Amino acid sequence: MFDENRLRVFAAIAREGSVTGAAAALHYAQPTVSHHLARLEAEAGVPLVRRVGRGIRLTEAGRLLADRAEEILGRIDSARVELAAHAGLGAGRVRLASFPSALATLVPAAAAAFAAAHPDVELALTEAEPPEALAALRRGEVDVALAFHHGDGPPAGREGHTATPLLHEPVYVVSRAGDPYTGPRADLATHRDRRWIAGCERCRAHLLAACAERGFSPSIAFETDDHVAAQALVAAGLGVTTLPGLALRAHRNPDVRVDRLPEVRRRVEAVVYGAPPAPAPVDAFLKVLADTAGRPLRWP
Template structure:
């Protein structure tokens, strides 16, 4: 079995060009680096270097390993992390990663339900948006990832290692101040709003908003952008623009002077929970998924427009 530390040392030697330079970078002695390389050669039952003058050069076997060493290190680390994840899950510790608005609404409700039924499960929370969160799941950084995509965006191309479960389809809504003329409307056609000023949210929400406007036949005038959902609402209430946001964002914080109205044509954000296939029967993960489904169903029925 290849030793990860020896592979890391080999990768450093290849990158910096000598045992001495690798020793300086890694904080080892030069004999220490030499001993690790000899041990790696014993592991592989072959030589990796040939002497060239006063220096060393990779031989053919060394070149082969050099081409693959970074991938080997990544695979070994991911494997170690997944083994550790199984241990954590047997101890009923689940790492949940979600995007910000889900971490403010869906996930707390799910954990609350979980605590009332399964007191032994410990939840460790993280926050990230897709695709970074899904990449982290693949690496073994998380056990459950709550992610989203919009109507225009294709479903993520998941590897065979991952499995997604649908949680919630939520409509995008128009946000305006209570003294705006649109506040008296029951619903609004997006194509009517080509002359309005806009406040835009996070990068992916902004992309969806621009795409929706282009589909409606215009390019929106975005005056303000911010990742802070409360700030979006505050700017809208101050009369600085309208906003198009997922309905979930109004369920955890709603300014008293904010009004939301359905938009036509309707556009939706699709929220999912994704796990490693190898963990789909792990009791702690199964219970977390059940609680997320129940919380999503409650959120869908309880959030008014």
Template structure:
């Protein structure tokens, strides 16, 4: 059955006549009659008996009217629920982000959303960029905050990317290092043991060292920026860390050597095509910035 015709039938049944329903609907009487006739052909039995004083509902019509009332009630509830979502009186959004962003960028953004829209439910997932993008492609999350270096990661079909900003990468050395003060370059560090991070960070280091003419001595590997700083503080090597990692945690026993030659990493938010038009997602997208 055509749902629109069922709702027209309901209007006629409740109004008591075709002319009265036509006025309520803003239609012409012949147009309403045509839809009623088409509906009766679909169900195979009369639903209304026409008379000089209006219409009389048949047994089949009373059965359909009861169902139509239920449908109308559910549609009204759906309309109210959709309006609540559109007006951000309710809604939810799921965000995956890497650890240093979860410790710096994300809390401020989520707090701002909660302040403006208390009934928006934001769920956070700790995930490195490859895992976050996989979750996004599967539909397990709505937004993925990721990072990359000079080359952007190709996105899957139907995914979009929006730049959030960029941050510098710094050299981290122990205070006893001869490179804790004065000029320093990567070539100077060719004999030092390195503490490397995730595969993307490691690839960035390898590329920088290759351009400088050497291969780094990879002594320790850990994604944890707190552990990396502790290893450096203990004199077990040197490492590169982005600004966010040092903002989230700064070990007092390390020396940070800023230098543009250590590169920058870009930050971006990824989402499925059209998700930026969903009110709850749009609200969080608008708050995600450095």
């Protein structure tokens, strides 16, 4: 329905916040950008922007189209690369977005094995927490997103995605080494009267739910997504926290104690957009990644 070039112009307008900014970003003349915008609005049949001072503001329809435009254009670009590889014009590529603890543990081994088996395929890695990685996946900016969740089933918003389970990661309560509050076997409830250090939004929500199941609400004194910083705070006696196994494999502070929480797991998955089969380079990487994750791991 919509011309690809006009979608690219509109996506640039949405990103830059003005016709002038979009023209500069695309190296177009400003009248050309205005012309494409007018034609796109005519095709859409509704206003897409409102002029506000020297800039523009997207209408509700404009915001919807801008979100879809990024996704559509990402898919088009990915399809071109895949078709070029299939036609022998290129060797293909795989772009992976991974949360930090997996990027520091699972990904290097998988990337090395993949590079050895497929030296002509370009592999690009970027760090992103699951919400950002999945958003990039929907926009076509990456081909694979490593994500995690604590529930029994996949979280909401995964329609149109295919997930490959990689591992069930143990979760630990982390306290200061030699802390008198801990006994032979510590659980969350052991530290019910302590101050807590919370992690990312999803980890915080899981901590609150797990503590509620044990009859208390944790007093959260600090918040950090940095697993190294969280352990340093614990080692300094400023609180206790929970951390997943991959985070402790990536870095283990010698001045903390870890106690595995029975029956608590974090599910790690590799997610791609669309139904299988994935493009050949992506499918090959998923197999290497699953093989790497399936090897026995020594948890703390």
